[in-house]
């Protein structure tokens with residue numbers, strides 16, 4: 001990844017599908033002096049994503065792409081990103097799969113946050129599975145996006161202990177809090 005001179009911030013798009021707490025956290029981070037990125041665009045696969053309100057709140061451009069026809073849509077997104085001179089993509093609770101040709105075009109420039117200690121628990125329902133398996137630890141990972149789901153190179157992880165009293169809700173909350181530290185830390189690690 002390009003080394004920064006401190007003069008220019010990397011033009012970044014954040015992709016979301018839901019609440020957008022990671023998006024909000026990344027926007028706040030992007031406004032700090034130490035942030036190597038500036039968030040210029042928010043993309044969602046659904047107009048119902050609550051996180052889209054942060055586009056209005058923070059005056060950031062937003063766009064919804066319908067994923068019914070995956071291939072065509074991925075192409076439309078690529079064209080749109082190019083038009084907006086986007087150089088870097090952060091997936092933050094984005095629940096659709098990007099085509100391999102899309103990923104190739106942005107090779108090494110798409111990262112994702114996942115609520116587990118990868119390679120453990122790729123895919124969905126990570127906390128349910130960790131509790132069911134009586135794991136001692138849970139956590140979150142930030143990784144590069146490759147064509148294979150949740151399998152790209154890991155950039156950073158944070159680990160937390162699962163207590164006997166933990167429920168799905170308490171564990172989700174604890175992990176999400178860690179995610180909010182991990183995503184900015186990972187971006188700093190990539191660009192510094």
Ligand code: GAR
Pocket residue numbers: 016018019020021022023051092093094095113114115123176179
């Ligand atoms: C986060 O826990 C994120 O790790 C997860 O969705 C949540 C989104 O929360 N992502 C995935 O499961 C991706 N496979 P947020 O909308 O509040 O940021």
